[in-house]
Amino acid sequence: MTENFKKPEYRANPEMPQPAIDREFPLELIRDAYYLGGPEDSPGENALRLREDMFGKYARLGFLRLAQEASLFELAEALELAGRVLLPGRVFAGVLAGILLRDSGGKRAKEELLKSLADGRISLGVALDLRRPWFSSRTTVRAKKTKGGVELSGSVDFVPESESWIVPAELSRGKLVLVQVEASDLGVTRESRGSVDPSFSLNRIELKKSRLPLHRVCGTIDSAALGAFSAKASLLYAALAAGSVARTVEIAVDHAKRRKVAGGPIGKFQAISHKLVNNHIALEKLRSMVAYAATQWDHGAAAGIYVSMAKAAAERSFFEATQDAIQIHGAEAFQWQHTLNPFFRRALLTKTLFGKGDLHFDHIAATALHQTGRKAQRASRSLEGILPLASLDAAHF
C-alpha cells in the first residue's frame, strides 16, 4: 500500500528519472485546480472538480492510509515525495487526522473513522491553530458533558481546510477529549480565511454551544500528548517542505541549462550556478535533519528540539530556494500562472505555519543554554543507539 510513496529520490540533476509521483500529479494539475483565476477570484466548477479528483486520487494511491501503517521516518519520506507535487492542505490535514486517531483514538474511531478517511470517503482534519509552534500548542475549545453527549464552545483559527475535524477540547484541566465535528453541525460556523497559498486554504472554526452526541467523542488525550502530536505534525510539514524545495531547485536547474544568453546556457555562470549549489546544500542539510528527527522520534526520544530545528531549516531553505529560482528565471517567473508561483506561495505560508523560525531559534538556544546536569544526562540516555546531538550532549560541560 505504501509502496507508492517510498524511497524519495531527490533528483539533483533533472535529467535523472522522475519519481512516479511527478507523473501522477503533474504541476499543471495544481495550476488548473488552484491558479486559473487571480488571487481574488472564486474557483470555477472545473477547478473544484479537479480538487475533488486530486483528493480521491491521493486516497486511491494509499496516501491517506499511510498514517495508520507507517513509522514517522517512513511518513516523512512519503511527505517529502508529496512535497514535490505540492500536496494540497486538505490532504495534509487528512494525514494529521489519521495520526491523531491512530495514537489517541478510541476503538470506534480506529474501526470506522480511520477506514473512511483512508478510503477518501470523508474529508477530515484536526482543529488546531497551525500558527503555534509545537511547544506552545494548546486547544482553545472547551468541552462540557451533557446528557447523551458533549457541548463544545470556542474558536480555532488557521485550521487547514476540511469538511470535518477532530476537535481537541478541554474537559478538565489537562484532560482533553477528541470530538468529531462536521461543518454542517448545529452551532458550528466555518469561515474561509483564504491563504497566501490557494492550495493550502485556512479556515476559522467557531463552536457556539455546539451539542454533539456521545458517539462523536472519538478519543481522549492529555496536554502533553497533544504537544507531541503537534510536534509530529510540524516535523511532517518540514518533510513536505523538503520535497517542495527539491522540486524548486530542479525547476531552476533545468531552466539554467536551457535558457541561453550570448550563445550559452546561463547555468555556466557562477552567479547562477553557485546560487543553485547553495540551495542544493541547504536542501541536503534539511533532509538530514528531518530524517534524524524522525529516527529519534521513532525510538521514543523526546524529540522536540530536533523538530524545532527541522521546522526552522525548512522555512529558511524553502524561502531562499524560491527566491533564487524566481531570480534565475527572470521576469517570466513574476507571472501568476508560472510554475514557480505555487512553490513561492507555499514557501511564504511556511514562514507562518507551525511557528515562525525565530521562535524556534529562541527555543533551540534556550534548550542548549538551560540544559544542564541530570537533564542532559537523561536526554543522552534516551538516545542510546542513535547518534547523539552534539549541542545537547555538550550542554553540561
Added chain:
Amino acid sequence: MTRQHPPSGPFLLTKEERELFSAFKRWLRTNLPDKKERALWVAPEWETRWHAWRRWQKKMCEAGWMGISWPKEYGGREATHIADFLIGEELAAQGAPHSGNWISLAAIAQAILAFGSDKQKREYLPGIARGEDNWCLAVTEPEAGSNVMATATKAVLEKDHFVVNGRKIWSTHSPYASRCLLLARTDDAARPEWGMSMLIVDLKGPGVTVSPLRQLQGETNYGEILFRDVRVPKENLVGTLHGGWIVQVSTWLAESLPPWDIPHRIGIRPLLQLAKRKVKPGSAEARRLGELILDAEMVRLTAVKSLRDGKAFHYLRGTAPLTKIAFTETSQKITEAGLDWCDDEERALWDPTPEKWLYRHVSARSNTLARAPSEVHRNFLAHSVLGLPR
C-alpha cells in the same frame, strides 16, 4: 507513540559501532595523559603542539585506535567511517586531538589504500598511523592553484626513474614532512587531465628544497617545494602511469571529509561554553546562537549521512564537497560569533593560544581555502551533481 514498523535510516548505530565506541570511551577515560602533557596540546607554539599531538597519536595507535576503518592486514579494524567519526567527536569533547599528521591520514593513506601497490601499503601505512611519518601533498602550483589541470611540474620517465622538475606551493605540513605525494605532468601530448601521474617523493633526497611560508596566524606549517632534477624510482608511481588525475580527485575528496576531523573543526562546543557565560536567553544573540546550533547540527548530520554509505571513494563525489563547504563556512560563522562575544582583551590582543577566539577566528579563515577554495567545490557540485554546463 507506538512504533508499528522498525524505523530505518543513517543515524542508527550498529551493534559493532556501539561496542567500538564504548570500548574507546573506556580506553580514553584511563589513558588521557596528565594535565601537564594535555596543556601542550594547546600550547601557543605550533611546533610544541604538533609534537604533543604526535605523541598522543602514537599512544592511540598502539592501542589500535588509528586508521580504524583500514583493512585489518594494514593495522585497521575494518570499522565504519561512522565509528571513526564518533571517536573524533569524543576526542573533541574531551579537548583531545586526534592526530598530528592529519594530511597523511586523511589524504595520503587514503590514496595509498585505494591506488597503491601492496608493497607501498605495507611500507608506508604503519608509519603514517603511528604519526612517525609526516607527508604532504605536492599538488598546487603558483600559476595553477587549485586548477590542477594546469599542472606544469614535469616528471620524465627515463628507464626505471622519473626525473622531476618544477615548483609546488601552499603545501600544508611540507616544512615538517619527510615525503610527499606529487602530481606531475608525464605526457604533454595528452589531454590535460590524462597526462599526469602521482608519485611518492622523498623530500630529504637530493634536488628537493622546502621553504616554509608564514601564514595569517603567524605559523609556518605550509610551504613551497622546489624540485630540480629529482630522481624518483618508477616503483614510486601510485596508480597508473598518466592516471594521476583520478588519484588526485579521489584524494582531494577524501581529504575534504576526514570523519574524525569534522567534530574538531565545527567547534560548536566551545561556543556553547562561551554562550553560557555571555548570552542571555531571549536576546538577539541567543537567536543567533540558535541559528548557529542549527547549522552545526545539520552539517554534522549531513556528514554522518554521507559517511554512512561510505565505501572507498565512490560516496564522496556528491557529498564530500557539499559537506566540506557546509562545515567550513559554519565553522567560520561560529568563530565570528565567538569573537563578538568574548572580552575586548581576547578580541584585540594577539595571543596564539588555540583556545583564544581571536586565534580561532584567524585560523578558521583557512578552512574555506584549504583542500581547494569553496568556489572550486561549488563548481564541482554544479557540474558533477547538478549537471550544469561548464
